[in-house]
Amino acid sequence: MTTTAVRNFPMLIGGEWVESADLLEIRDPQNDELVATAASGGAAHIDRAVEAARAAFREGSWSQAAPAERARLLRAVAAKVGDRLDELVELEIMANGATIRQATGFHIGYVAPHLEYFADLAERYAFERPAPRATFPTLAQSTVRKEPIGVVGAIAPWNFPLLLALWKIAPALAAGNSVVVKPDEKTPLSTLEFARIAEECGLPPGVLNVVPGPGPEAGARLASHPDVGKIAFTGSTEVGREIMRLAAGTVKKVTLELGGKSPSIVLDDADLEIAVDGVLYGCFLYSGQVCESGTRLLLPESLHDEFVERLVERAKTIVLGDTRDWETDLGPVISARQHSRILEYIASGVEQGATLAHGGGVPAGERFERGHWIEPTIFTGVRNDMRIAREEIFGPVLSVITYRADEEAVAIANDTSYGLASSLWSGDNDRALAIANEIEAGSVWINDAHQINCQVPFGGYKQSGLGRELGPDALDEYTETKNVHLDLSGRRDRRPYDVLLSHVD
Structure with missing residues (x-):
């Protein structure tokens, strides 16, 4: 008796497809049949991925690229996602049990238009703006800059694996960050294939890394890693509390989209x-x-x-x-x-x-x-x-x-x-x-329900979350704000130094 071989999906770290001795079994929820396997990553794989993401960020080909150039690549990825819609739909439903109608309409169908929206945001986002000129205590001009954080960690759930990962990946990339994604261990396939598409479209190695694995090991390490400047998580309120606790050790930025009882x-x-x-x-x-x-x-x-x-x-x-x-x-x-x-x-x-x-x-x-x-x-x-x-x-x-x-x-x-x-x-x-x-x-x-619109913010009050995803301000969650102050007074006697130091001729 022969059995049909199932496809194995390696993880992506630093532009390389990495195998693992430990494998995740991907089973079709409608019959519990094994349909694929995926490399299972642990803390050491997360460390490698963060190191690769940090190196890619410092190298600068993505983080220092013009916003229009980043937008161009995101649109190319969106177009290729559209071309490969049926393949991505199959990878989604074989792992999470969504119907083909729903996956085509929502799970995967939303991915390309949402990616297009973030490409548009990259082009019109105010990465730099002048502040009002100061006249007191001295004449000065400030410029407010929005800069990428560096390495962003994204932890995505099993219900909308690719779409909810994209809500973190896309704004992070649009802002110039590098990303490490930890998809749910039951549903990593569509996210891994999305990463392959992104690299085929020219995304530099290390800018997007995908490490499936158990939450208590891989997810916890990503949330607590000192070189991760931002963690974005979608999942249960119980796990969200733990993510927040782990992130607090290095005081990193956090967005949480958690449970509901609507x-x-x-x-x-x-x-x-x-x-x-x-x-x-x-x-x-x-x-x-x-x-x-x-x-x-x-x-x-x-x-x-x-x-x-x-x-x-x-x-x-x-x-x-x-x-x-x-x-x-x-x-x-x-x-x-x-x-x-x-x-x-x-x-x-x-x-x-x-x-x-x-x-x-x-x-x-x-x-x-x-x-x-x-x-x-x-x-x-x-x-x-x-x-x-x-x-x-x-x-x-x-x-x-x-x-x-x-x-x-x-x-x-x-x-x-x-x-x-x-x-x-x-x-x-x-x-x-x-x-x-x-x-x-x-x-x-x-008079409606489930109206998720990428042009408006999404998130919750109370224990349903922290921060917002989507909407015109989505890139704010993936940037740091810097004020650059330029003195225009010129002379020493026009400055308030005598508050501390007496003037000596």
């Missing part, structure tokens, strides 16, 4: 057809494995029964199946560990008194006996103090909570340690905008 607030004047589909989309896209998923549905008591009936009937039409089939709506969750965790949360919801209105287990059928499948699940009768309402499940579980007045809806929405996103559903824009002003979240989408 509310979808339906007002009593909402268009129910739009709101029902929007709530399902907001919660169940990618099996709820999105940090800003709308996993708490806040319904007015007057609408509850009708809305839930519509919600359940519409949820029954969601098709689970082969992730490579364009007719499939929903794929598996990422891993056996996550599968067990989600089922435990569902059990806790029942134990604490919530009512299962739909789903709640593994779908029936031979196809679903292998892999990590969970039905779209809807709970009613949920209180906001239940575990399923308070803790991030990261699975296809929607908790329905009722309220009586707008003020109560706002109070419930804000009664969480998270604050990443929120959706509002209403036929009255003024009313919705007024409520949006009261919501403690980094993004509030009115």
Whole structure:
């Protein structure tokens, strides 16, 4: 009996593709089959990558290049990503279980336009600007410069492996930094192939390095490394706290995009057809494995029964199946560990008194006996103090909570340690905008969900994160600010030195 050989993906350090004795097994979540292996890096590999990145930064062919030249290369990479879209989509879905529709539209489909946006930013960003001329205590002119930090460390999650890595890689490169990326060990393939594309387009060796490996070893070393000037992380709030602690040892800059428990607030004047589909989309896209998923549905008591009936009937039409089939709506969750965790949360919801209105287990059928499948699940009768309402499940579980007045809806929405996103559903824009002003979240989408726009900042309040990604100021997170002061007074007697030193003829 022969078995089909799986492709192995080495790591990229200093322009060289490096093998490792330790391998990561990449398994397809829909059937748990081994589909690839990747070199697994540890602290020593991170050290090599940081050294290569630092050397590339000091060499200057990228860090000192004109912003327009950096923009040109980023656009070339974007074009090649577009040319190789199908290949990157396959590398993505074989590792993280996204459907081909979703990966083509979002996971990989967003990569080229977002990269184009950062190329545009590189050209129009104010890397240098004059300050107002000073006349006191002396005549002087200051110039404010934005300079690259040096070596940036990026730690990306498994749910949107390439896109969320790109949100760190692209602004870092646009600003002139070198980068070391630590992708999640379950999903490194698309990021490794992206790095190969970047080097094929002419990115100098060492400017972009990719080291997959376990978080406690490779990720921890990257976050604590003294030669890394900035760490950007997307992942759970628990790990984010540890990243922040590790980074504090060398007082490096940090951005964190962490967990969420986002509310979808339906007002009593909402268009129910739009709101029902929007709530399902907001919660169940990618099996709820999105940090800003709308996993708490806040319904007015007057609408509850009708809305839930519509919600359940519409949820029954969601098709689970082969992730490579364009007719499939929903794929598996990422891993056996996550599968067990989600089922435990569902059990806790029942134990604490919530009512299962739909789903709640593994779908029936031979196809679903292998892999990590969970039905779209809807709970009613949920209180906001239940575990399923308070803790991030990261699975296809929607908790329905009722309220009586707008003020109560706002109070419930804000009664969480998270604050990443929120959706509002209403036929009255003024009313919705007024409520949006009261919501403690980094993004509030009115009559929509999952609207990630690279032209506006994204990030969270409270324990959902620190700093912002995307938007016109994204390069600020990847630069240091320097003031260069030029004295224009000339003569000694026009300077305030006599505050300390008496003048001697």
